[in-house]
Amino acid sequence: MADDALRPNWTEHGAGWAAQDGIFDAIFAPVTDAIVTAADLSGAVLDVGCGTGTLLERAVDAGASAVGVDISPAMIDAATRRVPRASVAVADAQTADLRSLTANHAFDRIVSRFGVMFFADPVAAFTNIRRAATPDASMTFMCWQDGRINPIFTLGTRTLIAALDEKPSRPAPGSPGPVAFADPGHLRGILADSGWSNTTLDDFAFRADYSTPTSDGVDERLAVILATSTGQLVEEKVRTRLGENGWSDLLDRVRESLRDDRVDGVVAHDNHCWLVSARA
Incomplete structure (x- = not known):
């Protein structure tokens, strides 16, 4: 199978993520808090790959003027x-005229939660994002480290x-793809070549806990998968090849594998990301 056979296609598959945004917000809550703390949301904020609006909501609650772009119509x-x-707008931050979204006003803060790793270039x-920023703007985003140390890509999925x-x-x-910026040297080079400076990459670890007061998290993790x-x-x-009974049996096998990997009776796993900050 080609390398890109399972590559995210947000235009087609964003609806699945949008349908489970409550679970994603719960497991990524530490990530959201870290971005908000590091970014100092104020002024005009641009959220790149804004998804269902988690950071946008935090930005407007902080009194900022917030704009979000995403290539997924379902997310928007x-x-x-x-x-x-x-x-908000359906737009590709690689090519869109981002200032046109604010009557040609520049952005003071650019943020993203796992939304900047999918650009073709x-x-x-x-x-392009820097061109839409004020001269002293900051950019703060979270991206994944190596997929082999992040069970979010493998737990049950295998x-x-x-x-x-x-x-x-x-x-x-x-x-x-999700781990495009796993190599810190590669990421630093990209940001330097695109005109960003004062770049810092901090190792950020957090635990994703899928459990709820009434669930061990198995069904929540399956829903995410x-x-x-x-x-x-x-x-x-x-699904068509297996038939409905075969597909149901496969999902039961996924559930069983998740039960086998529970930690203290719940589905939870540690994750490793880069918390990236840079200046325009």
Whole structure:
């Protein structure tokens, strides 16, 4: 299977993420708090890959003027409903005229929660974002470190992928995708080449806990797996072949694997990210 066979396609698969935004917000709450603290949300804020509006909501609650862009119409629809005080648009931050979203006003703060790793040309993208920033603007975002140390990419997912006739190969290092910026040297080079300075990368670790007061988190983790582009694409490829009974059996095997990996009776795992800050 080609390297990009399970690569996220947010235009097609964003609806799955939007449908489970409550779970994503819960497991990524430490990430959201870290970005908000580091970014000092004020003035005009641009959220790149804004998703369903988590950071936008925090920005407007802090008194900022917030604008969000995302390439997923489903995500933008959800953000519009969630944060009516923000301005949102379906747009690709690599190529869009971002200042046009604010009547040609520049942005004081640029933020992103796992939304900047998918650009086809990251240097062009970060250059375009910098052009929309004020001279003393700051940029703060979170991105994943190596997928091999982040169970969010493998926990339960391996059982699902095993049902594929042809297994996906590992993407080339630095290629667009969730772990495109795992190599800190590669990321520093991209930001330097696109005109950003004073770049810092801080190791940020957090625990994602899928449990609720009434659940051990197995079904919540399964919902997340099926919401991701990987889960949706596997379902597209194997559900018809397996039939409904076979698909149900496969999901039961995923649940069983998740139960086997519970920690203190709940589904939870540690994660490692880069908390990135830079200046225009």
